[in-house]
Amino acid sequence: MTADRLPGTAAHAAEAGAVRRPLPAAALAMAGLIAAIVFLPIGTLIGVALSGSGADWPHLVEYVLPRATVTTLALLAMVAFGSAVIGVATAWLVVAYEFPLRRTVAWALVLPLAVPPYLAAYAFAEFFHFTGPVQSALREVFGFATSRDYWFPEIRSTPGAAIVITAVAYPYVYLTARVVFLMQARNIADVARTLGAGPTRTFWRVLLPVARPAVAAGVALVLMETLNDIGAVQYLGVRTLTLSVYSTWLNRGSLEGAAQIAVVMLVLVVLLLSAEQAARRRQKVHAARGTHWRVHPPRTRLVGWRGVAATVAALLPVAAGFGIPLYVFGRYALRRLDQIADPVLLEAFVTSFATAAAAAVLAVLAALMLINAMRLSRGAGVAALVRLAASGYALPGTILGLGLLLALAWLDNTVDAAARAYLGVSTGLLLSGSAFAVVLACAIRFLALAESAVRAGLEKLPPHLDEAARCLGRSSAGSATVILLPLLAPAILTAAILVFVDTVKELSATILLRPFGFDTLATLVYENASRGAVEDGAFAALLIVATAIVPVALLSRGLTRDGST
Template identity: 70%
Template sequence: MQETSRNDFVPTEGIAPRARRERHPAAFLLALAIATVVLVPVAVLATIATTGTGADWPHLARNVLPGSAVTTAWLLLMVAGGTASIGVTAAWLVVAYDFPLRRTLAWALVLPLAVPTYLAAYAFGEFFHFTGPVQGAVRALFGYQTMRDYWFPDIRTTGGAAIVLSSVLYPYVYLTARVVFIMQGRNIADVARTLGASPAKVFFRILLPVARPAILAGVALVLMETINDIGAVEYLGVRTLTFSVYSTWLNRGSLEGAAQIAMLMLVLVLGLVWAEQWARRKQRFHGARATQMKSKPPRVKLSGWRAALATVSAALPVVAGFGIPLYVFGDYASRRLDQIANPALHAAFVNSILTAGATALLTVAAALAVMNAARLSRSAAMTAVARLAAGGYAVPGTILGLGLLFALTQFDNTLDTFMRDSFGISTGLLLTGSAGAVVLACSIRFLALAEGAIRSGLEKLPPNIDEAARSLGRSPLGSAREILLPLLRPALFTAAVLVFVDTVKELSATILLRPFGFSTLATHVYENASRGVVEDGAIAALLIIVTALIPVVLLSGALMRDGDAAM
């Protein structure tokens, strides 16, 4: 019997697909409208890229794409290697060995997820700057006076950017590898040990090949985040394809050229999505029984220098990915307490809260509509619609923002022309350059997060619970309002929190779509960093990190409650 993937959007039990599909066309049409909105930015970009004159393409192909493509490829390669090495090593240490602080480090290794990549870049840039603590210590230790007296590696390079991104993105690999080591390692590793295999041989010959699909899935997610980044690479002076999209559009004024580069990026992202799904398919082949999670895995107790080395090795990623940003921004904030009264900071904070709140409400409502339609209709068409609606998360914020900007501009201009011709009234730009555009972009991008949280809640409910309510005379809407919504309240809250936090952190799309003079916490930090005064955005940076800690703390709590995994 073929195994059903947990990633399927549609429940499979107890549903009569044809009857439902015919009786609930409104739910299907609503889900289709949501999926269409998700696809509009990409469709608009593709149209611009393929229907233009192509006048800028020779310049792009000769002077822009070769350098940015090579830089992007090197950055992706180094980040993939860095996150895989850190994540797999950390996961193996906390699962296979017992050493001082292991319980604490097992969940602390997730903390760098609370630090956006652009904040990590600003923090590393300040930490390793000539006036920063590291070079200051070097000069004090060896008596150097100027930069000409010694050599120090430059963080503003492709290699430096890879270190920065790896330091905050490795938890994606750590989490996936850790779960596989726990679920699969206890049986096959025990068998291998009874046959006389050394711990190193068990790891490299048995466990690592078994965990390879999970590791590849985590690395694919890391690379998607790397491609999406604009704040870090711009600050560090690394000219990736994402940077080239901004440069081509803003510096050359070429919308067509920017759209063409964006389409190349989208092809690369779709390849990563395919690789991630393929890896998860392979991971399912090696799945372990859930009941195996009840017994604790055997761990090798380390002592002496081995225990110290293990502790340091597991602690270094936490210090780099979370400790350095917290130290840098905490230190700056303590010396910029006057910024608390800054009206610009207040406005950015209020804008972030309002934007993130509106995005959370809109996104959860849209995700609930899609999931309800999927619950009512199990058709192949509805399955395709649900998957399309969740596709926005795979689109980098730069591409999404650029495509949505063009789409909204076209809509506003068309409406203005119609109103002028018909009623002599100019409507101007209603949506372009508005806070509503930012909300819409973030809703499209994070719809998949909300769907995932709501789907997890639906999977815990009896498949026919709403049918039982309807058999007692409740309409589909009444059944959803009186039965499903109360039962799904925890899942809806989780979805809203995830979307809220990611919207507060979002930078790429917000830069493109925000109104003039409109700043969020993310753009407030970005603007100060662009002017070379990172310290003036320190309090805003801390607010972002504290907000992003909410889901990380929830995740860490889940790890702590898992007696087998954490402790």
């Protein structure tokens, strides 16, 4: 045995750390509790759907599900096609060609991520309305007097909703495709050119097939965001499964029927998750063969009208997904400057801030507990618990909100019944229909963001740092508190920001769970749009975009360096 392997040395501690250690009961219990809380809405929803009387099922099968399912699948297909085309085309353009403003365009293409789909729907409907700037300009140029004099596509339709969602969701595909093009383009393109293939043939025959798994993963994320949306489809009159869950509960008063539709949506979510996971597995194989990040692929310089055309083509998605909402809400805000001092807006801002902060704290604490459980044990059981706890992000907000509402209502009724039986008092509704329900729903849904951010920060630390600290006399808890937590502070802050921003934008679960008089910025905009007064929610909409643009700006700054994606 060499000196560096003697007991008490760091190397010996590293070898000891490689041996699987028993997981403390407290850490295992916390991981199991978090996973159980995350799975509770799903289990409750399935239980209600399967254990009901089934009285609403014939009506749903005959009148609701066929139309809603076809509409949902059509919307998903159009969004998938549009986001794939725009995302791949723009990614290839900024990676393979040099043109004016290329570096600016590369980060600007991410900006539409700061605009939630429901805000984009409100803005597009106003922008392309009969009295909006587009149709007004058409009438001015061609001398049309009424809408009967010309044809204009209807934005309040399934294709219109697909355009709106694609305009703000394509960056998911852009990001994943750009990463693969940067990693693969140098070696593969060089080999293809030596074999006589031109740039176009290299792209279609070589690079695009290599990037297909990454594109599929990006499209899967886009489709999950599409399933989550309720504000855009409701405003544009598109009756999807998500909207059917909401309307079946409120209009028909049938929680059982809403749960049954939600279970159908769960099947779609599982299929999307399976496709996304399969794409990720294939993507890892390709990524391992990529070149170094800091070696830029050669770019073809576009000059003259070609360079201008490339710049305009790359900026069009940015103008649609970010420019139109900013123009519409900015114009309305300038007309309604009196709203700055509106107490309703201030109250909604404070509510959004408090809700998002509470959800961020709760999600980060849960993520730290999960990461600590994985740190103490590398067992497959703990990894499965962590994966289950992080599965809430795949759930559309409508499904999560409805399932959590049913679970909390059952818990409230159980506590109330016990209090009546043993204490002779009624506790009423303690959790359901409360601000806590909204915070819990957001924490469950965005726990995956916090967990992945903290885990990414932990993976950047030296692998045997924890073992070295324990070798020097620190306990497991002391090592985590004194050594790891300070080093993980940037990752924890990043996780909190991600959860905070997504909670501010969240709408689907909030409108199902919020108590009376509980208005966030998102619900304030939603209510104003529902009564046809989009301009009354202009400042709230701009506050949402301003909040959401913070992490997008950080990501965009990283994208200006092609090696830091």
